[in-house]
Amino acid sequence: MKLNALMDNLGARSNVKRVGRGIGSGMGKTSGRGNKGQKARSGSRKQATFQGGQMPILRRFPKFGFNNPFAKEYATINLGDIEKFIAAGKIDAKAPITIDTLLDAKVINRRMSGLKVLAKGEIKSKVEIVADKWSKAAEAAIVKAGGSIKAK
Numbered sequence: 282m283k284l285n286a287l288m289d290n291l292g293a294r295s296n297v298k299r300v301g302r303g304i305g306s307g308m309g310k311t312s313g314r315g316n317k318g319q320k321a322r323s324g325s326r327k328q329a330t331f332q333g334g335q336m337p338i339l340r341r342f343p344k345f346g347f348n349n350p351f352a353k354e355y356a357t358i359n360l361g362d363i364e365k366f367i368a369a370g371k372i373d374a375k376a377p378i379t380i381d382t383l384l385d386a387k388v389i390n391r392r393m394s395g396l397k398v399l400a401k402g403e404i405k406s407k408v409e410i411v412a413d414k415w416s417k418a419a420e421a422a423i424v425k426a427g428g429s430i431k432a433k
Contacts, residue, residue, distance in 0.1 A: 353394035355414060358383065360422055361402015363410075379411045379433070398423075398430065 300312035314321040330337050366372045371386040380396040383389045389396075395413030400422055407427040415430055423430050 355395050355397035356380065356383075356389045356391060356393045357397045357399055358389065359399050359401035360404040360419055362388070363398075363408065364402065364404045364406060367406050367408070374406045374408050377409045377411050395433065404428070 298308060299306065300308040301310075303309045311321065319325050319327065330339055332338070363372065363378065366386065366388055367374045371388060372378060372382060376382065380389070380392060383396070384392065396411075398410055398412045398415040398419045400416050400418035404422055404426050408423065409428055410423060410430045411433050412430060413433050420430055
């Protein structure tokens, strides 16, 4: 066997179809593109998203997320933080703890839509908390410590 005698299998390679080379080739005149119209022209193709001249769906929809203008954001505080600030003397445990006392003590920096109490950490002090929302675990921990929590 010689390298110059190697050949592909029959049908492995086919010639490129040469269009526009005369009427006898079977692919002359319109080169298989039919008569006139956008598809018959060179360099002009409809995009995959083309929708018959109306505004495409990709341009009608917004390009990024949705922000709910009526969403409420709550200033959150954990029970462990409350205990830490009571120990530091920033919060008085005998007085009711409200969003105003937390703002005055600079524990939170904005009022937002209200105050939400979460159960992360431990609370040992007997406290009365006035909040807009709280978790069930936070309520259980406050009651266990001898305190109370009520709605604003």
